[in-house]
Amino acid sequence: MTELKVGVIGIPGKWSTEALADALESRTGFRRVIDMAEVVADLDRPALMCDGLELGGLDAVVVKKISRDYSPHTLDRLELLRLLEQQGVRVFSPAGSMLRLIDRLACTVTLRNAGIPMPQTRVTECPGQALAAVREFGSAVFKPLYSTKARGMRVLSLAEGERGLKKHIARFHQDNPVMYIQRKLELPGRDLGLVYLGGEYLGAYARISRGDAWNTTIHSGGKYAPCEPGAVLIELGRRAQAPFALDFTTVDIAETEHGPVVFEVSAFGGFRGAREGAGIDAAAAYADYVLQGLAGQ
The missing domain is CATH 3.30.470.20 (ATP-grasp fold, B domain)
Incomplete structure (x- = not known):
C-alpha cells in the first residue's frame, strides 16, 4: 500500500463511483467519495472543503461523475476543480478537458475541427431553420445541449406533417433556445x-x-x-x-x-x-x- 490520498468525485452509492473508490482504497488504504453538492469553495483562501476535509490536502481526485444530470451548472462544478489544480492537486481527467465535453456543441465543434466523421448536423436558434433541417434530412434527432443517455431527445420526421412539425419544434425550442439537430441515421x-x-x-x-x-x-x-x-x-x-x-x-x-x-x-x-x-x-x-x-x- 502507498500513503497517497486520492479522492473520488462522484455520486455516493452509485456502482461506478463506489467501484472506483474500492479500487483506490485497496491500493492506498485511503477512501473518500466526494459529492460536489456538498463542496464549499472559499475563494478568499482559496480552498475547497467537503464535510470537514480540505480537498487541497489530497494528492489527487478522480472524477467519475460530476453531477447526476448534465446542465450549465455542471460547468460551474468543473470550474471549481481548477482551484485544486492551481493548488497542485492532480485532477483526473483535467478540468479543462472535461469542460469541453459537457456541452454537446463544444464537443461537436472540437470533433469537427479535428476532421472526425459525424452525422450531418445543424445548429440554430431559428424555428424556421429547424423546420428546413427536418425537410432536408427527412428524419432528424433534436438533442439538448446538456443531456446523457438520450434524455430529452426527440425524433421528428416529415411524417409529422407541416403543422405537427411546427408544433413539436416550438415545444422543443421552449426548453432549448439553441437547437442541435442531427440527421437520423x-x-x-x-x-x-x-x-x-x-x-x-x-x-x-x-x-x-x-x-x-x-x-x-x-x-x-x-x-x-x-x-x-x-x-x-x-x-x-x-x-x-x-x-x-x-x-x-x-x-x-x-x-x-x-x-x-x-x-x-x-x-x-x-x-x-x-x-x-x-x-x-x-x-x-x-x-x-x-x-x-x-x-x-
Missing part, C-alpha cells in the same frame, strides 16, 4: 463504445437496441454485448478522443452504410459497459493508471 441496431485509458485503447463493447427503440442506450432498454472492432474503428476512436487529452473516456461510434461516424466522446467514460460488454475491470485499470501517474510526477 439508419443503424444496424447497435453502436459501439470504445474505451481509452491515457489515450491507449483498452477494449470495446456494443450496445444493442431494444426492438422498438430508436436509440441503443441502456436507459431505453438496450443491452451490452461483446464486440471486436477492427483497426480502422480503433484508430478513429483514438483520433476522436485525442483533442480532449482525457485520462479515461469512451468514444461512441456507429457503423453506417457510408462508413463509421462518431456520436460523442464521454467526459467520464462508462464502467458498466466495459465490464458487462467487454469483461474489463475499468475501475481497477483506472486506479492503477492514476497511481502510476502520481508516482511519475
Whole structure:
C-alpha cells in the first residue's frame, strides 16, 4: 500500500463511483467519495472543503461523475476543480478537458475541427431553420445541449406533417433556445463504445437496441454485448478522443452504410459497459493508471 490520498468525485452509492473508490482504497488504504453538492469553495483562501476535509490536502481526485444530470451548472462544478489544480492537486481527467465535453456543441465543434466523421448536423436558434433541417434530412434527432443517455431527445420526421412539425419544434425550442439537430441515421441496431485509458485503447463493447427503440442506450432498454472492432474503428476512436487529452473516456461510434461516424466522446467514460460488454475491470485499470501517474510526477 502507498500513503497517497486520492479522492473520488462522484455520486455516493452509485456502482461506478463506489467501484472506483474500492479500487483506490485497496491500493492506498485511503477512501473518500466526494459529492460536489456538498463542496464549499472559499475563494478568499482559496480552498475547497467537503464535510470537514480540505480537498487541497489530497494528492489527487478522480472524477467519475460530476453531477447526476448534465446542465450549465455542471460547468460551474468543473470550474471549481481548477482551484485544486492551481493548488497542485492532480485532477483526473483535467478540468479543462472535461469542460469541453459537457456541452454537446463544444464537443461537436472540437470533433469537427479535428476532421472526425459525424452525422450531418445543424445548429440554430431559428424555428424556421429547424423546420428546413427536418425537410432536408427527412428524419432528424433534436438533442439538448446538456443531456446523457438520450434524455430529452426527440425524433421528428416529415411524417409529422407541416403543422405537427411546427408544433413539436416550438415545444422543443421552449426548453432549448439553441437547437442541435442531427440527421437520423439508419443503424444496424447497435453502436459501439470504445474505451481509452491515457489515450491507449483498452477494449470495446456494443450496445444493442431494444426492438422498438430508436436509440441503443441502456436507459431505453438496450443491452451490452461483446464486440471486436477492427483497426480502422480503433484508430478513429483514438483520433476522436485525442483533442480532449482525457485520462479515461469512451468514444461512441456507429457503423453506417457510408462508413463509421462518431456520436460523442464521454467526459467520464462508462464502467458498466466495459465490464458487462467487454469483461474489463475499468475501475481497477483506472486506479492503477492514476497511481502510476502520481508516482511519475
